[in-house]
Amino acid sequence: MWGSATFYTGVVIALAGLGLVLKPNRWLRVHTRARALAVAAAGLGLAAVGLVLPASESRITRVETRLDEFAPAWQFREFHTIKIAASPTRVFEAIRRVRADEIGLFRTLTWIRRGGRPLPPGILNAGEREPLIxxxxxxxxxxxxxxxxxxxxxxxxxxxxxxxxxxLTAEVFRTPMLPGYALATMNFVVRADGSAGSLVSTETRVFANSASVRRRFAAYWRVIYPGSAIIRRMWLRAIQRRAVSPDA
Structure with a gap:
């Protein structure tokens, strides 16, 4: 997360610097194009630092979820939760059945991630009829x-x-592999909240098993992280709408 924040802070500073090249601002004490270019260069440097910051490894201390069995260690992670006024059974069915067209901004963000390229049906080019899972x-x-x-x-x-x-089988995630791989796992966990509702969480973990893959994936992760986080939150909201809807 800090790497992504550093990268995008640098991007904003660089864009601001380029804007000041076109129109210097004395109030900001950037009253020459040379200073504006220096601001842009500093922003680009900060963005580069964000991409190459080392990614530390975390590991579970005890098994609490099934995800822990398949991904006990990771260098990249995101976690989101939501409360839903529906039973765990109804919520779990919504998780299984929610479609891409029910998830706000999903199509826009996946279009950006694939660079607008046409792709075969898949997670980055999901249709409207099949559940996203x-x-x-x-x-x-x-x-x-x-x-x-x-x-x-x-x-x-x-x-x-x-x-x-x-x-690709479950054994791939249980067996040590030769260097050069990065494995991603994602879960949805549903817990009764004690008041006829549910607490739902989704977690993504990525484990890179070599230093070179870790560096390459770190740069990618830090660029996509904001969009990925938005998709996860919108996904949970879509699950919520479907679970509480009497027509679902």
């Missing part, structure tokens, strides 16, 4: 756990050595 597990993700109404876990390989082939 089904889209994911038919296009590169594997369903690791489907423990209704408690926890759902999916996973994928986000980086691999060139020429890697083979089926």
């Amino acid at each position: 089904d889209v994911a597990t038919s296009s590169g993700f594997v369903r690791l756990v489907d423990d209704a109404p408690r926890e759902l876990v999916i996973g994928t390989v986000v980086m691999a050595p060139p020429g890697t082939r083979g089926p």
Whole structure:
């Protein structure tokens, strides 16, 4: 998160500097184009620092979720929660069934992430008919756990050595692999809140098993993190709407 914040702070400063090149501002004490260019250069330097900051590794101290079984260590993580006024059973069914078109900004943000390129159906180009979880597990993700109404876990390989082939199974996430891989896992956990409702969380963990892959993925993660966080929050809100809707 700090790496992403550093990167985007640098981007904002660089853009401001470029704006001041066009119109210097004495009130900001940037009254020459040379100073404005220096501001832009400083911003670019800060953005570069954000991309190359080292990523520390974290590890669980005890197994509390099924996600912990498949991803006990990680260098990159995000976590979001929401309270939903519906039973765990109803919420879990909503998790299974929510579609991409129900998730606010999903299409816009995934279009940006794929650079506007047309892609085959998949998580970055999801249709309107299939549940998003089904889209994911038919296009590169594997369903690791489907423990209704408690926890759902999916996973994928986000980086691999060139020429890697083979089926993606749950064992990939349990077996030590040769250097050069980054594995991503994501879960939804549903807990009764004691008042006929549910507390829902979603967590994403990424583990890179070599220094070079960690550095490459760190730069990618820090660029996409804000959009990824928005998608996760909107995904939870879509689950909430579906779970509480009498027509769902």
